[in-house]
Amino acid sequence: MKAQALPAVELTRVSKNFDAVQAVRELSLTIQKGELLTLLGPSGCGKTTLLNMIAGFDVPSGGSIVIDGRDVTAVPPYRRETGMVFQSYALFPHMNVFENVAFGLRMRKMAKLGIERAVGRALEMVKLEGFASRRVGQLSGGQQQRVALARAIVIGPKVLLLDEPLSALDKNLRRAMQLELRELHERTGLTTVFVTHDQEEALGLSDRIVVMSRGEIQQVAAPLELYRSPANGFVASFIGEINRLPPARCRIEGDEAVFEIAGHVVLRARRREKLTIAEGQETHLFVRPEHLTIATSKSSAQNKVSCRVTTHLYQGAYTLTRVDAGPLGNLQLRALGGEAIAAAPIGSQIEIDIDLDEAVILAG
Amino acid sequence: MRPRPFFLWFFLPSLAAAVLLVAALGEIAQYAFRVFTPGSLEVGGFTLDNFARLARPIYLSVLGDTLLISLATSLFTLLLSYPVAYAMVRAKSDFLRSLIMLLAVTPLFTGEIVRTYAWILVLGSNGFVNTVLKSAGLIGAPLGLLYTRFGVIVALVQFSMPVMIIILATALAHVDRNCERAAANLGAGPAQVFRHVTLPLTLPGVVSGTVVIFAWTMSAFSTPQLIGGGKVLMISNLVYLQGLSSFNFPFAAVLSLLALAVAMGSLGSMHPFVSRLELKAAIN
Numbered sequence: 001m002k003a004q005a006l007p008a009v010e011l012t013r014v015s016k017n018f019d020a021v022q023a024v025r026e027l028s029l030t031i032q033k034g035e036l037l038t039l040l041g042p043s044g045c046g047k048t049t050l051l052n053m054i055a056g057f058d059v060p061s062g063g064s065i066v067i068d069g070r071d072v073t074a075v076p077p078y079r080r081e082t083g084m085v086f087q088s089y090a091l092f093p094h095m096n097v098f099e100n101v102a103f104g105l106r107m108r109k110m111a112k113l114g115i116e117r118a119v120g121r122a123l124e125m126v127k128l129e130g131f132a133s134r135r136v137g138q139l140s141g142g143q144q145q146r147v148a149l150a151r152a153i154v155i156g157p158k159v160l161l162l163d164e165p166l167s168a169l170d171k172n173l174r175r176a177m178q179l180e181l182r183e184l185h186e187r188t189g190l191t192t193v194f195v196t197h198d199q200e201e202a203l204g205l206s207d208r209i210v211v212m213s214r215g216e217i218q219q220v221a222a223p224l225e226l227y228r229s230p231a232n233g234f235v236a237s238f239i240g241e242i243n244r245l246p247p248a249r250c251r252i253e254g255d256e257a258v259f260e261i262a263g264h265v266v267l268r269a270r271r272r273e274k275l276t277i278a279e280g281q282e283t284h285l286f287v288r289p290e291h292l293t294i295a296t297s298k299s300s301a302q303n304k305v306s307c308r309v310t311t312h313l314y315q316g317a318y319t320l321t322r323v324d325a326g327p328l329g330n331l332q333l334r335a336l337g338g339e340a341i342a343a344a345p346i347g348s349q350i351e352i353d354i355d356l357d358e359a360v361i362l363a364g
Numbered sequence: 365m366r367p368r369p370f371f372l373w374f375f376l377p378s379l380a381a382a383v384l385l386v387a388a389l390g391e392i393a394q395y396a397f398r399v400f401t402p403g404s405l406e407v408g409g410f411t412l413d414n415f416a417r418l419a420r421p422i423y424l425s426v427l428g429d430t431l432l433i434s435l436a437t438s439l440f441t442l443l444l445s446y447p448v449a450y451a452m453v454r455a456k457s458d459f460l461r462s463l464i465m466l467l468a469v470t471p472l473f474t475g476e477i478v479r480t481y482a483w484i485l486v487l488g489s490n491g492f493v494n495t496v497l498k499s500a501g502l503i504g505a506p507l508g509l510l511y512t513r514f515g516v517i518v519a520l521v522q523f524s525m526p527v528m529i530i531i532l533a534t535a536l537a538h539v540d541r542n543c544e545r546a547a548a549n550l551g552a553g554p555a556q557v558f559r560h561v562t563l564p565l566t567l568p569g570v571v572s573g574t575v576v577i578f579a580w581t582m583s584a585f586s587t588p589q590l591i592g593g594g595k596v597l598m599i600s601n602l603v604y605l606q607g608l609s610s611f612n613f614p615f616a617a618v619l620s621l622l623a624l625a626v627a628m629g630s631l632g633s634m635h636p637f638v639s640r641l642e643l644k645a646a647i648n
Contacts, residue, residue, distance in 0.1 A: 057545055077548040084549045090542035094564045103560070104550035155550060 006069060008033045008159050008191035009054060014063035016049050016215075023049040025215040026063065031159070036185050036192045038202040041212035042238070047195045050212075051161050054193065056080045068158045078107075083157030083190075087164045089148040091136045097123070097147050098132040104155035122154035125184065142173050149181075153188060160192040166201065178204055199239050203227065211235050229360065236286040236360050243292070243331045245285040250277050259285060259356075262327035267303045269356035277363055286360035289320065289334035293353050294344055301353035307331070309348050312341045323352065395617035407614055414618040423602070427622070429513070430582060430598040436517050438577040441524040442570065448525070449532035472526045480590045483519040484510060487591070511593040519587050524577045531576065535569025536562075568638050575634040579627040599623040 009031040016024040024046040031037050039047035052058040054065060056077035064073045072080050083104075091100050101122055105115045123129055126146035136144065145165060152160055162181075166174045182205055185192055196202055202209050203223040211218040211226070211234075218238075219231040230236035237244060248259035252271065259267045267285070277283055295304050307325035319340045321333040333340070333352065344350045396415070399408030417423065448468055455461040471479060486492045487509040494506040509515045539562055547557045563570075585600035592601070599619055607616030 055545075055549055057548075076553075077545070078551050078553050080549075081551075082549060084546065086542045086546060088540070088542055090540060090546040092543055092547070092561060093540075103547065103552075107547075107551035107556060151546075151550065 006033065007031060007066075008035075008068060009193070010066040011050075011054075012064045012066070014050070014053060014065060015061045016046070016053060016058055017061045023215055024053070024060075027215070027217055028063075029210060029217065029220070031191060031193060033191055034189050035207040036182075036194060036205060038194045038196060038206040038209045039212060040196055040199060040202040040209050040238075041218075043197055045212040046215040047197075047212050048163060049215075051084075051163055051193060051195050054159065055082050055084050055161055081155070081158045082161055083152030083155055083159075084161040085145075085148045085152050085163065085165045087167060089144045089165075089168075091144055091147055091151070093136055095136070096132070097128065097134050097136065097139070100136060100147055101151045101154050104151065108155065118154055119150075122150040125153070125187070126150045127180075141169055142177065145169065145177065149184070153184075153190060157190065160190045162192065162194045164195055164197070167196075167198070174201075181205060203239070211238060213238075228358070230286075233284060233286070233362060236362070241289050241332060241334075242360070243287045243289065245287065245328055248283050248285055250281055250283045251279050257361075259283065261285075265305065265327055267354060267356055269359065269361070277361065281363055284362045285356070286362070287331075287354060287356065288358065289332040291355040291358050292331060292333040293335065293355070294321075294333065294340060295351040295353040301355075303354040303356060304351045305354060306349060306351050309344045309346050309350060311346065314338050314341060323350070325352070392617045392620055395613050396621055398614045400612050400614045402612075405611060405613070411614075414614045417615060418618060418622065423619075426597045426599060426602050429596070430623075431626070433513060433517055433520070433584075433588070433596075433598060434578050434581040437520040437524060437581045438574045440517065440521045441528045441577050442574050444521065445525050445528035445532055445573070446570075449529045449536055452529070453533050453536040468529045469526050471522065476523070476586050477590075479523060480519060480587050483515070483522070483587075483591055487515045487518070510591060511595045513592075513596050515591050516588050516596045516598075519591050520581055520584055523587065524581065527580070528573045528577055531573035532566065532569050535566040535573075539565045571634060571638050575630055579631050582623055582627045582630075 007030045009029075011027060011029045011031075013026045013028055014024060015022065015026050027046075027050065039050060041047050049058055053060050054067070056072065056075060060073060064071055066072065067080060067082070092103065095103070098119055101119045102115050105118055110118070119132070120129075123132060126149050128143065128146050128150065131139070131143065131147075136147065139147065145168075148165070166177050166181075169177060178201060181194075194202075194205060203226075206223055208220060208222055209226050210220045213234055219226060219235045221229075221231075226235065226239055230239060233244070236242055246261050248261045248267070251258050251260070255271055257269045257271050257277070259269070261267065295301060305325050305328060307323040307328075309321060309323050310330070311322045313320040313322075318334050318336050319338050321335065321340050321344065323331050323333065325331050331352070395407065397410055397412070398414075399411045400414070401408055418427075448464065452461055452464040452468065455464060484491070488494070489506040489508075489510070491509075493509060494503070497503045498506065509518075543561050543565070544557050547561045548554075552560060582598075583600055584598055585604065588596050588598040588601050589604070592598075594601075597605075599622065603616045603619045603623070606612045606619060
């Protein structure tokens with residue numbers, strides 16, 4: 001084993017109860033050095049509680065937390081050397097930008113000259129050179145965000161903890177900050193735990209994503225894998241948009257898996273190696289909107305379903321079309337551009353093709 | 365211009381109140397410039413002698429005592445109230461918070477005279493403090509607590525604490541807990557978090573509380589009257605002696621104006637200081 005493989009953070013059967021509520025249940029997770037790991041889940045799933053336990057603000061009801069090889073379960077926050085960026089930034093309003101960033105170094109009794117140099121470097125890294133003497137109140141949301149980041153990274157934390165840091169920014173700024181965060185991560189190589197409820201943000205930023213629900217881990221995977229092969233229905237419907245088809249019965253016919261839905265709709269898919277569904281078993285099919293297409297008379301696709309168009313949502317780069325597919329329920333299609341709006345007017349009867357090769361197939 | 369539907373309804377009564385207050389003050393002010401005729405309630409013509417009389421050592425020492433007692437009271441009140449306010453705001457259980465609140469504020473609802481008599485019982489030669497100390501064998505003869513500046517200050521501190529606690533609790537409740545967490549995250553232990561974050565962020569409350577108590581104590585009357593027993597004189601007691609024992613209305617008026625000027629001066633000097641602190645502490 002390489003020395004590098006020593007994990008940055010190790011959580012072992014960590015639990016947290018608030019009175020009768022179990023916020024986190026016996027959760028185990030290993031965070032590798034240098035990776036950007038995202039805790040993703042709906043509000044109340046325990047992701048922020050988990051982050052607070054790593055920082056030491058919440059004491060676990062059970063289990064242990066090891067940071068950089070040292071058991072810190074009972075260590076107070078100020079001796080953990082984590083760097084936290086709060087959702088509200090929590091900048092010190094009575095200090096200017098320099099004093100805010102220098103705070104952690106002052107607490108570490110660093111010499112004045114060293115502090116000045118380190119703060120200068122940190123401000124440069126977040127592109128706030130020349131802002132050192134500004135009051136915190138004079139900064140925009142995005143700038144406050146950068147100060148909070150600089151303040152956290154300047155101490156060289158063992159792990160950088162980001163608690164929904166972008167949620168207060170408007171959409172454009174948010175996208176720009178996502179890119180910057182990723183670049184900053186590449187440059188600093190800091191182990192980073194990022195908490196968010198925004199799946200797009202998670203997919204875009206992370207090396208690995210931990211999907212959480214009700215205090216438990218649903219799946220840990222790289223973004224691509226998570227999107228293409230979610231482990232269960234929760235992950236499938238939480239990550240990206242997806243159509244959930246009614247329960248189907250599966251049988252194998254040579255090279256094909258055949259799904260019978262609601263008695264008479266038959267959909268076919270190529271058999272995959274990974275597919276481990278037995279003959280006759282009830283299965284759930286999840287299909288992404290981009291895998292549904294409007295069928296043309298020429299196409300020879302095998303999974304044609306007739307349906308009625310109910311709405312178009314034009315989004316610029318693509319159009320979301322909602323159709324009523326009778327026994328299959330309401331489905332969403334995503335097509336590039338806006339041609340679908342003219343090709344399939346609202347109310348018209350059309351045929352769509354369901355491509356099951358990329359579909360998520362889960363045993364009932 | 366925006367319509368202000370209730371403006372007149374609020375403005376007229378406040379105008380009436382203001383006129384009454386200013387008229388009363390004007391009456392006192394005009395007394396200050398009149399000649400005192402001993403043995404008569406009638407005052408004579410215009411003079412500035414009343415103001416010159418202020419420079420006499422005996423009156424200066426009363427003024428000095430008043431300032432000293434007010435200063436000591438506001439500082440001790442601050443030191444004793446801060447921990448109480450902190451405990452009240454930060455108590456985890458609702459019950460504990462309500463209990464502290466109740467205990468802290470109850471003294472406000474007992475009359476000043478009642479509270480003062482309670483202190484006489486506590487501080488007197490056969491009072492609570494002396495009895496306890498004597499039976500513990502710590503002292504032979506009772507300590508003279510009553511009729512001293514110390515006794516007056518003790519009682520004034522207790523009267524001032526509820527107000528100070530409320531002012532400080534308000535300031536503490538507005539401190540962003542995440543700022544304290546951020547400081548801890550950056551390596552500050554509990555004492556450093558308090559020194560570098562909590563205390564600076566509550567400084568506006570600390571200053572305004574101290575000045576309010578200082579100005580309030582400047583006008584204390586019944587406490588120094590009863591607990592000081594004539595041996596501790598504050599300006600109000602001197603006004604009482606001059607006005608209602610010697611019937612020297614002009615000099616009593618001068619003393620009143622002096623007390624007013626000192627109180628207003630201290631409040632006024634606080635203003636720019638506090639607004640600067642608040643500007644510093646303003647979030648966003």
